[in-house]
Amino acid sequence: MSRIGKLPITVPANVDVTLSQENLVTVKGPKGSLSTQVDRDIIINQVDGTLSVERPTEQKRHKAMHGLYRSLINNMIKGVSEGFREQLELVGVGYKATVTGATLELALGYSHNIFLALPQEVKATAVTEKGKAPLITLECNDKQLLGQIAAKIRSLRKVEPYKGKGIRFVGEEIRRKAGKTASK
DSSP states (O other), X not given: OOTTTTSOEEOOTTOEEEEOTTOEEEEEETTEEEEEEOXXXXXXXXXXXXXXXXXXXXXXXXXXXXXXXXXXXHHHHHHHHTOEEEEEEEESTTOEEEEETTEEEEEOSSSSOEEEEOOTTOEEEEEOOTTSOOEEEXXXXXXXXXXXXXXXXXXXXXXXXXXXXXXXXXXXXXXXXXXXXXXX
């Protein structure tokens, strides 16, 4: 049995979970509303503030979806109650970030600035402190969307292994290379 799939999901008091006949799971909470379509074979039971996800058979396809849908529903519940946050830091001379409305403007050492339109669900802030790398903070209730936007921003200037310049997640370990050494 799937170790993740068999764990029950506790639903907080301020979150409302609705299951429809078409296996559409809708979760509403203080941070917004999310919904996802669950495969028709997966069974979702709601009892006394807990959800359980079950699979009908031991087929490989059912085993694969069991833990997946449990994790997706758990992330939706956590997203509408607490929300998710991702922080990126810009390491490099002259790298800057500014947020105006729903647009993120990045100066990453290219000949032009990069303007990135953010979805309305994602809230972004950019902080620049003297002596520290600029910091971009992204907040959203949808974990998948947040991860996709953070990966898109990171892909604009990947961290290079020699000097460590680029966009990285806060706390991310970068493997550094030694580089050339002068001979004689």
